[in-house]
Amino acid sequence: MAGTITAAVTSIGLAAGARVVGVAAAEAFRAGVPEGFRPEDILPGAKSVVVAGGDGPTAGAWRCPDHRVMEITGYDLRENVAVHAMCDYIEREQGHYAVQAPSLPVHGHEPPMSMMHAAELAGLGSRSLAAHIILNPEYGLLYYAALITTLPLDPTPPLAEPACPHPGCTAMYKRIGTTPCLRVCPACLAGTVKEKRIETSTYDREKCHSRAQTYGIGSFQKALLEIVNEDDPARRREQIHSEFFTKSIQSLGFFRDSIAQCFECMRVCPVGRKHRKLK
């Protein structure tokens, strides 16, 4: 019975625009998630977490030689629509509670629940050397949203074989001791590969923030502090009307279009690249 309902939920998510849908048991979060950030901390009696992955930039966007285009192209947030469609089905047709999992940061960079961890547990991908971004073995980079429900569903198991490192990257590491992502962004990333597996991997989130969110909340705060600390009116005027501060404010207003502003570790990643090859 749970299998039939799981299939129905999944098909609704896919029909609403998700590229992939997976299910994790709520209890699977306990092992790796601190108290206060688990599904049952958000929805009492939570049994399952359904995760939807949505497409990122189009193949054409990846080919654009001007990095600023992808910085403001955004994406269509279909995974969130899929989650809402599945929530509606679960509450209306199955009579169980369902909520969209809260994923926006509420204290600094910490979200109430990690969508990356949810995607991993739902078998949709595995962590990569590239900022530990979850890579789907078929599509590579996807964007994730999730729902939490009291409805018991059949979990999809975590990946048996990790998507990262890609065989090409393993070969490259063997040859020259690095991978495409580690080579392109040594400032944020470091890691080693051993026996076709990630052996070690570190990621400097705050350095990455200056690249992935060059213009946005952080840059606005950085620039604002400089402005309020500036005593000279002429210099302060320059700062206020500078391109950097102007673009920072624009990014606050058009944040949906400016969600991700650095794609360099993903640009060179071969996982899912076949879907970026068109005529």
Next chain:
Amino acid sequence: MSELPTGATKTLKASALKAGASVVGIADASAFDAHAPKGHRPDDLLPGARTVVVVGGAQPRAGDWVATSPWLLSTMGTTERIQGVGRRLAQAIESEFGYYALFVPPGTASGDAPFLSLMLAAELAGLGSRSLAGPILNREHGFMYWSAVITTAPLQVDPPEAVPACPAPSCREMWEREGTTPCLRVCPLDAGGCLSGRLEGARAVRTGYDAARCNTRVHTHWVGGFQKVLEETLNEPDRDKRKMLVYGDFMTRTLWAITYSSTNIAQCFECMRVCPAAHGLREMR
């Protein structure tokens, strides 16, 4: 202007429900005159306005109300979904019926004042009535989000709701017993909250509402919060202390809320969380 086709009202309502609205009703544009100040009536926004189509829906689900995370309702709001339905109806009225249609913008005209009160529109369209706590409650679905379209189309108007959802029977019993209601108890005006009122039989009478305080709760991290911290920062002579304010948790969260305004639009639901009439009728497992 073309004649309105027979059955146009029924067709329009069906398409609203199909587009995702939970309820749809139609108000007479002139009915606003008795309640709304000049400048905030349908005819002020669309000359020749005859009716106002109101849709309700996208309300928090049952799961949202029972969730224990304080962040859920305040950061994952769904208000915007009903606005999409409103926009679609405006397009349909113009393209299918040939009448002017104006989607009422959800933003404010000035300060906190809306162009047209969507709550008043919902009430006049027979979709609900004002609760003691303030929001309009629909008898079947409870608390909802609203969107409205002003049109020159002479659609068939709905009568106002005959029996209000508020006060709920259990609130009347509570009032008899304790002299208060769940909403008044959770946010009492005389103890630092926003609401005061009483029940007179089956009628709720609101005697006080501190809108400014309510604003600090509903929009804790919002434009007002940003302005407050900015003022504190500019008045702070010590540079290290300024940094604590500009980089601090309150400012950061406020900027997140402003940027993701569509899902952070409401940040306090406590009077509605405790309201027995606000959550619809269906039992969940």
Next chain:
Amino acid sequence: MTSFFRLDPEVYARHKDEVLRLSNSFQTIDARGCSDREIAERLGLDERTVTEIRVVAERDVYPLDEWERAIEFKRKACTEWSAAALKRPDLKEP
């Protein structure tokens, strides 16, 4: 009467490195960072203070210059990739 929370710059300076180190700021793939509550327990601080220290430190750790370097980094990386992709339109492997 509760007043607006203000972090003492001295408390911030004393704990910021340790709070950031224990959090998810600098990540290792096989070990999760601590929540603010867990950090508070370790350092003997209250959770609210730890949250405030962490949030300020996340923004404070790199200077504004790093943002300028980010712009140049992306321009260069994207241009180089684009040149390579056009030279090798069949690019499939790194």
